[in-house]
Amino acid sequence: MWxxxxxxxxxxxxxxxxxxxxxxxxxxxxxxxxxxxxxxFSFLLDDSPESAKFIWFQNYVDAVKDPLVRSGxxxxxxxxxxxxxxxxxxxxxxAVLVDRVHNKKAAGVYRLILLIPAMMPGPLGIGPINYMLVxxxxxxxxxxxxxxxxxxxxxxxxxxxxxWWWGLGFHTMFYLAGLSTIPKELYESARxxxxxxxxxxxxxxxxxxRPILLVLVVLRFGTAFALIDEYILTGGFxxxxxxxxxxxYMWDTAFQLGDQNRGYxxxxxxxxxxxxxxxxxxxxxVFRNKD
Amino acid sequence: xxxxxxxxPQRRLPWGSIAKHGILISTxxxxxxxxxxxxxxxxxxxxxxxxxxIWPHHFDFGSYHRALTAIDTLPQNFENSIVVTVATMxxxxxxxxxxxxxxxxxxxxxxxxxxxxxxxxxxxxxRVTGLISIWEIQDRLGLINNTWGxxxxxxxxxxxxxxxxMRGVFETIPKELPESARxxxxxxxxxxxVRNxxxxxxxxxxxxxxxxxxxxxxxxxxxxxxxxxxxLASANAGFGxxxxxxxxxxxxxxxxxxxxxxxxxxRWYLRGLQEGALKG
Numbered sequence: 001m002w003x004x005x006x007x008x009x010x011x012x013x014x015x016x017x018x019x020x021x022x023x024x025x026x027x028x029x030x031x032x033x034x035x036x037x038x039x040x041f042s043f044l045l046d047d048s049p050e051s052a053k054f055i056w057f058q059n060y061v062d063a064v065k066d067p068l069v070r071s072g073x074x075x076x077x078x079x080x081x082x083x084x085x086x087x088x089x090x091x092x093x094x095a096v097l098v099d100r101v102h103n104k105k106a107a108g109v110y111r112l113i114l115l116i117p118a119m120m121p122g123p124l125g126i127g128p129i130n131y132m133l134v135x136x137x138x139x140x141x142x143x144x145x146x147x148x149x150x151x152x153x154x155x156x157x158x159x160x161x162x163x164w165w166w167g168l169g170f171h172t173m174f175y176l177a178g179l180s181t182i183p184k185e186l187y188e189s190a191r192x193x194x195x196x197x198x199x200x201x202x203x204x205x206x207x208x209x210r211p212i213l214l215v216l217v218v219l220r221f222g223t224a225f226a227l228i229d230e231y232i233l234t235g236g237f238x239x240x241x242x243x244x245x246x247x248x249y250m251w252d253t254a255f256q257l258g259d260q261n262r263g264y265x266x267x268x269x270x271x272x273x274x275x276x277x278x279x280x281x282x283x284x285x286v287f288r289n290k291d
Numbered sequence: 292x293x294x295x296x297x298x299x300p301q302r303r304l305p306w307g308s309i310a311k312h313g314i315l316i317s318t319x320x321x322x323x324x325x326x327x328x329x330x331x332x333x334x335x336x337x338x339x340x341x342x343x344x345i346w347p348h349h350f351d352f353g354s355y356h357r358a359l360t361a362i363d364t365l366p367q368n369f370e371n372s373i374v375v376t377v378a379t380m381x382x383x384x385x386x387x388x389x390x391x392x393x394x395x396x397x398x399x400x401x402x403x404x405x406x407x408x409x410x411x412x413x414x415x416x417x418r419v420t421g422l423i424s425i426w427e428i429q430d431r432l433g434l435i436n437n438t439w440g441x442x443x444x445x446x447x448x449x450x451x452x453x454x455x456x457m458r459g460v461f462e463t464i465p466k467e468l469p470e471s472a473r474x475x476x477x478x479x480x481x482x483x484x485v486r487n488x489x490x491x492x493x494x495x496x497x498x499x500x501x502x503x504x505x506x507x508x509x510x511x512x513x514x515x516x517x518x519x520x521x522x523l524a525s526a527n528a529g530f531g532x533x534x535x536x537x538x539x540x541x542x543x544x545x546x547x548x549x550x551x552x553x554x555x556x557x558r559w560y561l562r563g564l565q566e567g568a569l570k571g
Contacts (some may be wrong), residue, residue, distance in 0.1 A: 008400060014393035015385035015405070018454055018524030026412060029421025029428065041395060049427075097311050106312075112557060113319040116326070117547040119494075121502025123524040124542060136377055165322065173564050180565065186388060219547035229504040233524055247419050254423050254510065262423050269420035280414050 010174065027201050030273070037267040052263065060269035070269055073275060079104035079245070080224040082161040087220050089212065091168055095175030096205060108122055111176070114169030122166060123229045155242055159230055171216060178212040179205070208283035214287040246272045331537035339515060354540035362522060364515045369544075371438045371500060372519040379445040379500040383453055384492050386446075388485070391457025396466065406458065409451045412510075420449075429510055436452060436512045444506050448499040453492045460488030487563030490556050497552060519545055 037059055041052035065067045094114065101107040180205065190200050228247035235243025237252050246268055255264035336351040359365055393399050394406060425444050426435070434440025464484055482489070507521045514522060523545050526538075553560070 011397045015395060015399060016387040017451065018390035019405075021383075021386065021443070022409070022450055024492045025423065025425060025444045026447040026450070027408075028415050029424035030415065030417045032424035032427070033420050033422075042481045075423060094315070097315055100311060100313070108561070110315050110319065111561060113322055114323070115557075115561075116553070117322060119498060119505075119522075119553040120546045121498070121520050121549070123502060123520060124545050128320070144545050153449070168318075168322065179567065191429040222414055222416060227421055229524075232508075233504070239315070247416075251509075252417070254426075264540070266420075266423050271422070273416055273420045277414070 033266040034270055037265055037270050039263045041261075041263040041266075042253075042258075043262050045259050049263070055263075059264050060271070062264065063267050063271055068244070068249050069246060069271065072244060072249045072268075073272065074227050075242045076227070076245040076247070076272070078242070079156045079159065079227065080221060083163060083224045084217070086160060086164045087167055087171065087224075090164060090266055091171035091173050091216075092209065092213075094168065095179055096201070096251050098172065099176060099179045111169070111173070114172050116169065116172040117166045120166070122163075123231045123233055139151060159234070161225075162230075163224075166222075174212055174216060175209060178209050181206045210287065214283070215288075218283055220277060221279060221283070225279075226272065247277055313357045319522055329539045329542055335536050335545050337534065337536065348426070351536070354534075354536040355544070357534075358540040358544060359539045360363060362526065364522065365406055365519070365520075367523045368519045373515065373548075375438060375445060375507075375518060376439050376497060376500040378439075378442045378449070378539055379470075380493050380496045382442070382531075383446050383448075383496045384489060387450065387453035387457045388482075388489060388490055390454045391461050392481075394454070394458045395461035396464075406455075408471065409454050413455075414453045422505070426509060435510060436516055438511065438516050438518075441507055441510060441518070444510070445500050445503065448503060449496050451497060456492055456495070457485070462486045485558045489563075490559040491563035494552065494556060494560055498549065501549060 036049045038054055038056055039052040040046075040048050040055050040058075041049040046052040072196050073269065094287065098107055098110050098114075101110065188202060190204060195203075225243070226247055228251065231243040231245055231248050235241040235248070237248065238258065250265045250268040250272070251270065254260060255260045300438070331347060333352045333354050334352055335354075336349060337345040339347045339349075339351075362368075394402055399405070429437075429440055429444070432440065432443075434443070438439050463480070468481070468484075502520055503518070504520055504524055508520045508525075511517050523541050526541065
């Protein structure tokens, strides 16, 4: 007993700082938001969530009927569907190619160049991509440039292009780490057996990369479906635009609209979160080890 | 005869290799092209900027001056960003190293549970869903519209990933080593072993804090309290009144710290990534 106590006393000073911030500003806020979502807390009417009325699932009933919640979830899903395949498979192709470069120096240079965009602040990329599409590729003219990115159906594709550019190198590194664990003899013996390159890729490379693929799919699904910065920056709070997703609607409700109904905003946030968790569990099920 | 046999496969053009390097080089081109374009744009004179010439007729560095003077709070915003980012990098890295060490080399009760919660948090959009409550906490602490106050929620931006990475790095160190290091009092030796992993964590936190927009935009109101990313991104997105070269100059100013840090630390960063930071 004494032993475990002294042991714990030795350990906790190391762990407590991390747990303090993690619980205080990450775990507690979402739990607290769940509680707020059961109240009618409006920031301009009530002093605190405690003084607001506890209304059980009324917010959820309202939210499910709310067309803005529905379209917000739908738009977020559309963007995720456009964004995800490119963000998963382009880096995989790059990693397989870089892994086959035998010259160490050349492989290092490729890695470095691919990684450069990852060092930049994401939300700032909007300016340059606007510039490229307007002035370099002439897809839009100067008169409609400030609004076009938020207003058309090409919005999501443009944002996806930006994110692909940004994340290509970083995700390639993940795959390369996975590829480096595959013993080279596996390839050689497969070639000796006369297996085609496609079969080798499918049965050895792809099979071995599956755990990394799962992690990346889940993580990127999360970032894409809960994206908010780029939407607000490109589309603002214009409801007619596809960028008015559930995350933007939540922000708008909590900090701008009417009485700032934060109970309802928390509900929107939690509906999005529940939807995401559902998909994540489904992904884990799809990718489960079938052997 | 023997010589001929050896030279036959060499005479065939290595199409596979050409295609491989071709794809890689063109991808690198796609990566570098926008950057080069923005960099060149920032030193173009106005007439050059509105024609399609890639290389400017004559160089004009006035855009940098205009960018820095057009928004009069910009030096303050730059300072705010540096303060918040450096504090986040130092604090998060320190606590992540401590936690990673405890999770591997100390007899921590509930090790798996703690690690599990950290990993599970990666799959939850806590920054978005928890925003309302983060605002509430900051409000209770009197830290709304306070630049230094941002440091608290910023700790969590990359905390879970950082702990996960440091745990992976400490796993690569044999269990006996910390014991003997403690006997010799050589804890600095341990830091040397995990150096590359620490660099990865530092850079990860730098990117997260320097480019953070949502929290900074929500928790601060006055322009002089805000970070560079918030002010520039707002200026960038609604840039109707901005001239292209000025905008490009602002962009270069904002990304330069990241690129310099990366150029400086890239060797350890790449090694850290390979060493196990990504394998955990």
